[in-house]
Amino acid sequence: DSGVTQTPKHLITATGQRVTLRCSPRSGDLSVYWYQQSLDQGLQFLIQYYNGEERAKGNILERFSAQQFPDLHSELNLSSLELGDSALYFCASRKGLAGDEQYFGPGTRLTVT
Amino acid sequence: QQQVKQSPQSLIVQKGGISIINCAYENTAFDYFPWYQQFPGKGPALLIAIRPDVSEKKEGRFTISFNKSAKQFSLHIMDSQPGDSATYFCAATALNTGKLIFGQGTTLQVKP
Numbered sequence: 001d002s003g004v005t006q007t008p009k010h011l012i013t014a015t016g017q018r019v020t021l022r023c024s025p026r027s028g029d030l031s032v033y034w035y036q037q038s039l040d041q042g043l044q045f046l047i048q049y050y051n052g053e054e055r056a057k058g059n060i061l062e063r064f065s066a067q068q069f070p071d072l073h074s075e076l077n078l079s080s081l082e083l084g085d086s087a088l089y090f091c092a093s094r095k096g097l098a099g100d101e102q103y104f105g106p107g108t109r110l111t112v113t
Numbered sequence: 114q115q116q117v118k119q120s121p122q123s124l125i126v127q128k129g130g131i132s133i134i135n136c137a138y139e140n141t142a143f144d145y146f147p148w149y150q151q152f153p154g155k156g157p158a159l160l161i162a163i164r165p166d167v168s169e170k171k172e173g174r175f176t177i178s179f180n181k182s183a184k185q186f187s188l189h190i191m192d193s194q195p196g197d198s199a200t201y202f203c204a205a206t207a208l209n210t211g212k213l214i215f216g217q218g219t220t221l222q223v224k225p
Binding site for chain 2: 097
């Protein structure tokens with residue numbers, strides 16, 4: 001158990017809908033990263049937050065957004081969902097801004113029908 | 114320049130054998146190279162990592178070999194066990210960003 005928690009574990013929704021994925025980092029970790037894992041694209045970095053502020057963006061669609069709250073949990077919001085958004089979404093956390101390992105949560109499996 | 118190329122895509126090894134997975138990168142700014150192990154239905158778990166100032170790092174049965182001039186690194190699993198059957202991802206990052214760039218993954222099956 002990495003200490004990173006994610007909810008829900010599974011999510012099934014229809015095209016055009018909006019969902020929110022939640023991540024709680026390990027105790028004491030200030031950085032949260034979001035990754036998407038799909039069969040065709042592999043594991044891809046989406047976005048990073050550090051202590052409430054956005055720090056880096058990767059291949060994140062404009063339909064997707066994220067935030068990190070004062071208690072350091074983070075939410076990834078996916079809107080206008082398409083079939084191609086079906087994937088595993090992982091968050092990872094680390095203590096600081098740089099220089100140490102990232103620990104991954106168990107992921108949320110999103111299925112868009 | 115951000116890519117990390119991983120091979121092979123899949124690997125079958127007999128119990129007790131050596132599993133070898135290779136990765137190559139292009140971006141010379143990368144300064145941290147972790148390997149993750151992922152079981153079905155689980156998140157990636159950090160296995161072992163190396164920084165480019167050393168050419169080899171060993172932890173138990175797992176060894177990373179690093180060739181800075183060739184921009185290549187590899188994972189060796191000695192005495193492979195059926196419990197090692199999983200998907201392995203190499204990754205690379207510049208530590209000041211932490212953004213991990215992953216290889217495509219290698220599915221390892223260790224036959225008893």
